[in-house]
Amino acid sequence: MRDLGQVLTARTAASALKLFAQHEVDCVVLDQVLPDMDTLTFLGRLGEAVWPPGVLLLASLPQSGQVMAALGRGADGYLPKPVAAPELRAFVLRVLERHFRGRGLAFLSEALDDMAPALLAGKSAAIGGVRSLVANVSAADNSVLISGEIGTGKETVARAIHLAGERRGKPFALVRCSYRKGDECRLDLFGEESPSHPGGKRRIGKFEYAAGGTIFIEDVDWMPMVAQASLVSIIQDKCAVRDGGRKPFPIDARIIASTTRDLREAVAQGTFRQDLYWRLAVVSVALPPLRERMEDLPDLLAHFFAQHACRYGRGAPEIAPEALALLESYQWPGNLDELDQVVQHILRSSDGSTIDKENLPMELLMASQVRALAATGGEGAEGEEGALRHARQEFERLFILRVLDQYGGNQVKAAKVLGVHRNTLINKMNELNLRYAAGRPRKRWLEADSSKA
Numbered sequence: 087m088r089d090l091g092q093v094l095t096a097r098t099a100a101s102a103l104k105l106f107a108q109h110e111v112d113c114v115v116l117d118q119v120l121p122d123m124d125t126l127t128f129l130g131r132l133g134e135a136v137w138p139p140g141v142l143l144l145a146s147l148p149q150s151g152q153v154m155a156a157l158g159r160g161a162d163g164y165l166p167k168p169v170a171a172p173e174l175r176a177f178v179l180r181v182l183e184r185h186f187r188g189r190g191l192a193f194l195s196e197a198l199d200d201m202a203p204a205l206l207a208g209k210s211a212a213i214g215g216v217r218s219l220v221a222n223v224s225a226a227d228n229s230v231l232i233s234g235e236i237g238t239g240k241e242t243v244a245r246a247i248h249l250a251g252e253r254r255g256k257p258f259a260l261v262r263c264s265y266r267k268g269d270e271c272r273l274d275l276f277g278e279e280s281p282s283h284p285g286g287k288r289r290i291g292k293f294e295y296a297a298g299g300t301i302f303i304e305d306v307d308w309m310p311m312v313a314q315a316s317l318v319s320i321i322q323d324k325c326a327v328r329d330g331g332r333k334p335f336p337i338d339a340r341i342i343a344s345t346t347r348d349l350r351e352a353v354a355q356g357t358f359r360q361d362l363y364w365r366l367a368v369v370s371v372a373l374p375p376l377r378e379r380m381e382d383l384p385d386l387l388a389h390f391f392a393q394h395a396c397r398y399g400r401g402a403p404e405i406a407p408e409a410l411a412l413l414e415s416y417q418w419p420g421n422l423d424e425l426d427q428v429v430q431h432i433l434r435s436s437d438g439s440t441i442d443k444e445n446l447p448m449e450l451l452m453a454s455q456v457r458a459l460a461a462t463g464g465e466g467a468e469g470e471e472g473a474l475r476h477a478r479q480e481f482e483r484l485f486i487l488r489v490l491d492q493y494g495g496n497q498v499k500a501a502k503v504l505g506v507h508r509n510t511l512i513n514k515m516n517e518l519n520l521r522y523a524a525g526r527p528r529k530r531w532l533e534a535d536s537s538k539a
Contacts, residue, residue: 099123103131106139113140113181115174118147118156118164125152129159133262134274135289140181144169157423158236160262163430205242205422207389208382212374216243223369224250229321231306231366232344234373237423240344241302243371248300253340256299259292263313264305272313272329275303276320279331293326296339306343306366307352314359321365341366376418376425383414386422390429400433406442416450435491444487451484483518486511 094109096102099120105111120128125143132138143164145153153164162181165173206217223230224247232240241260248258263271277291292301303309309317320326321341325334343366352358376383384405391402405413418424428447436445443451486504493499501511 097121099128102128106132106135111139113142113178115142115144115178118143118145118150118152126155126159129156129161130270133160134270142174142177142181158264205239205386205389206246207385208379209385210374210379210381212379213382216371216373219369219371220246221250223247223371225252226369227251227253227340228368229341229343229366230369230371231349232342232371232373233348234344234346235375235421236346237421238373238375239422240373241304243373244300244302244342244344247342248302248340251300251340253299257296258299259296259301259339260304261292261301262304263308269310269312269329271310272316275301275313276316276326277328277331279328291326291328293320293337293339294328294335297336298338300340300342303341303343305345307345307347307349307358311357311359314362318359318362318365321362376421380414384410386425387413387429390426391433394430394433400437401439403432403436403438404440406440409441409443409446412443412446412450416453444484444491448484448488452481479518482514483520486515486518486520 091112092109094105094111096105099122102114102116106114114132116125116128118125129141132141138160141156141161143153143156143161144167145164146167147153157164163177165177206213206220208214220243230244230247232243234240245258248254261271261274273289273291275291275293277294278289316326320337324337326337327334349358349363349367353360353363376386387405388402395402413428420427428450431447432441432445486500489500489503490497493503497508497511501508504511506514
């Protein structure tokens with residue numbers, strides 16, 4: 087890791103923040119559980135910088151809600167523990183590349199053409215309409231309001247608008263309102279002339295940094311009312327004053343905001359200013375959820391596989407028809423962000439050139455079983471009891487496959503993890519018609535014939 091640059095270490099969050107105040111840090115690798123501070127609070131403190139560092143989370147409980155919350159608070163990704171050194175180094179390289187790419191937007195305008203918005207690619211009419219709207223609004227300089235569910239690519243659209251417009255050679259500044267409390271959001275936007283808390287320092291706000299460029303206000307519906315009032319004022323007056331300062335500075339930045347909820351409802355409920363809504367929604371872009379653009383799934387899978395495969399020293403695999411059908415039938419509540427995580431899971435858990443059903447995450451496979459059971463409604467020769475037994479057997483088969491695969495087919499270790507005797511495991515495998523497939527690129531327990539189960 088030291089070949090990538092200077093490495094600083096800290097045992098506590100408090101000591102890490104001291105180092106962060108003394109050094110310009112580009113990437114932070116932290117444990118899921120910190121000894122002296124809540125992880126989400128720590129991420130919020132890191133996000134106070136004009137250029138927050140990239141963040142990689144080492145997750146001891148990767149399926150916990152805390153990990154997903156950390157991703158929503160600014161973490162670039164996570165790796166389940168234990169982590170191999172090559173995998174950690176590859177992930178840190180990716181985080182650094184993203185971090186420097188963001189910082190270089192103000193200076194490396196020749197690199198902007200390489201940042202084509204691949205997540206907007208696809209054949210569906212839904213995403214085609216978004217592409218047309220992006221092309222139309224980029225030439226103007228109006229404020230834009232982007233709405234859509236979590237993970238639909240709102241930041242991608244904001245960057246696409248910025249890159250296609252006349253401000254493309256200037257900074258693109260990002261403000262995340264969802265984890266800003268009270269005055270923190272206002273200070274992040276407009277800056278601070280004198281420290282308002284012990285250990286504080288003078289800092290410029292994102293509006294001042296983004297001079298001539300674009301400022302993207304993510305989750306604007308979370309913005310506190312005091313910050314909303316200040317934002318209305320600067321849109322009108324085209325100038326702002328740092329907190330604690332007296333001298334105003336000019337504001338010259340295009341404003342793009344995003345929201346996951348209907349701001350008109352927030353206005354009606356009194357949690358969002360109506361005058362601010364009309365100033366932001368000069369142009370509105372509504373992003374479709376992934377489940378409404380399933381025609382684009384093959385292109386999106388190809389994009390994510392190409393993006394992540396190099397981290398694992400392999401080429402992009404192909405998707406077997408059965409696996410693709412399961413992916414297409416899934417509802418994708420996390421949209422593109424969830425698809426990104428699923429692709430990374432597939433690459434970590436498989437090494438073949440073709441992705442089969444068994445390589446998909448357990449929760450996705452179980453969702454497929456639940457849908458199939460609901461579709462049958464318990465009808466058929468065996469009725470509800472037979473459908474429930476089939477669903478249970480499918481779960482047992484997939485779960486045993488995963489555990490055996492994790493321990494390289496070692497039945498003794500797998501039985502210990504499953505909490506059963508080895509003979510019990512063997513009997514269950516015979517019942518489910520599981521066999522050892524030695525001819526595969528990677529030895530793995532496979533279904534012999536699920537139709538006989």
